[in-house]
Amino acid sequence: xxxxxxxxxxxxxxxxxxxxxxxxxxxxxxxxxxxxxxxxxxxxxxxxxxxxxxxxxxxxxxxxxxxxxxxxxxxxxxxxxxxxxxxxxxxxxxxxxxxxxxxxxxxxxxxxxxxxxxxxxxxxxxxxxxxxxxxxxxxxxxxxxxxxxxxxxxxxxxxxxxxxxxxxxxxxxxxxxxxxxxxxxxxxxxxxxxxxxxxxxxxxxxxxxxxxxxxxxxxxxxxxxxxxxxxxxxxxxxxxxxxxxxxxxxxxxxxxxxxxxxxxxxxxxxxxxxxxxxxxxxxxxxxxxxxxxxxxxxxxxxxxxxxxx
Ligand SMILES: [Zn+2]
Numbered sequence: 015x016x017x018x019x020x021x022x023x024x025x026x027x028x029x030x031x032x033x034x035x036x037x038x039x040x041x042x043x044x045x046x047x048x049x050x051x052x053x054x055x056x057x058x059x060x061x062x063x064x065x066x067x068x069x070x071x072x073x074x075x076x077x078x079x080x081x082x083x084x085x086x087x088x089x090x091x092x093x094x095x096x097x098x099x100x101x102x103x104x105x106x107x108x109x110x111x112x113x114x115x116x117x118x119x120x121x122x123x124x125x126x127x128x129x130x131x132x133x134x135x136x137x138x139x140x141x142x143x144x145x146x147x148x149x150x151x152x153x154x155x156x157x158x159x160x161x162x163x164x165x166x167x168x169x170x171x172x173x174x175x176x177x178x179x180x181x182x183x184x185x186x187x188x189x190x191x192x193x194x195x196x197x198x199x200x201x202x203x204x205x206x207x208x209x210x211x212x213x214x215x216x217x218x219x220x221x222x223x224x225x226x227x228x229x230x231x232x233x234x235x236x237x238x239x240x241x242x243x244x245x246x247x248x249x250x251x252x253x254x255x256x257x258x259x260x261x262x263x264x265x266x267x268x269x270x271x272x273x274x275x276x277x278x279x280x281x282x283x284x285x286x287x288x289x290x291x292x293x294x295x296x297x298x299x300x301x302x303x304x305x306x307x308x309x310x311x312x313x314x315x316x317x318x319x320x321x322x323x
Contacts, residue, residue: 038322153183213240
């Protein structure tokens with residue numbers, strides 16, 4: 015939505031509140047005081063952020079349990095920020111948001127963006143990818159995770175030849191579905207054995223998002239050897255054969271997920287000027303969300319629904 019379209023759709027604060035409350039309570043609600051079920055929404059007219067129970071005559075906040083719960087800002091600002099996150103192809107930084115919306119503090123702009131990203135975490139990817147997927151890993155900026163238990167393994171790592179050239183970067187695993195172009199990506203943290211990018215970890219990512227029998231295209235990285243032969247999801251691995259000239263096109267490649275890495279890195283370095291490891295997963299989720307929901311209208315409505323989930 016352009017700013018003009020936005021102001022037409024949400025001409026005042028109450029229209030924004032009503033939109034959010036309707037999204038949350040479209041199936042009705044149960045009064046938290048008396049447990050009475052309401053099939054429709056009863057609002058308090060003097061404060062539309064409050065719902066009313068006509069059985070026990072009590073009122074309660076309609077925003078409890080949503081990302082808007084403790085906000086002092088106008089909900090129109092929130093909706094406009096959600097819109098900006100959706101329409102900014104490479105993402106929007108807290109500094110940009112602060113400027114764009116004339117917000118007093120950088121911190122509240124920063125917090126707002128993080129709450130919006132948190133809403134994106136509510137999206138579930140559970141065995142939705144099928145047919146053919148590509149899987150790949152990359153390293154994205156940010157300092158190494160400081161985790162006392164694994165300090166030693168970090169030191170060890172420095173002496174070993176590295177994939178992706180960077181001990182100071184964070185590995186991210188990504189899966190892209192060929193048919194739809196949808197992507198799911200997760201930050202690879204250390205597992206219980208102090209390892210990351212292990213075969214088990216890669217397999218777990220695939221198992222979470224792919225249906226059984228999916229064909230998985232990978233590069234030569236040995237972590238994917240876990241897919242060779244029989245595995246419990248009956249995934250079939252096709253390994254890129256570098257002896258086949260690309261122009262011959264055997265169709266086995268990971269170009270799709272690699273192009274996602276390019277977008278992610280441009281955003282992380284160009285817009286966000288690097289991202290701490292602590293928040294890396296949220297940024298990754300944001301980039302996946304934008305890619306997976308390209309229709310602006312649909313993405314906006316869906317994201318508001320995730321925000322009140
Ligand atoms: Zn009640």
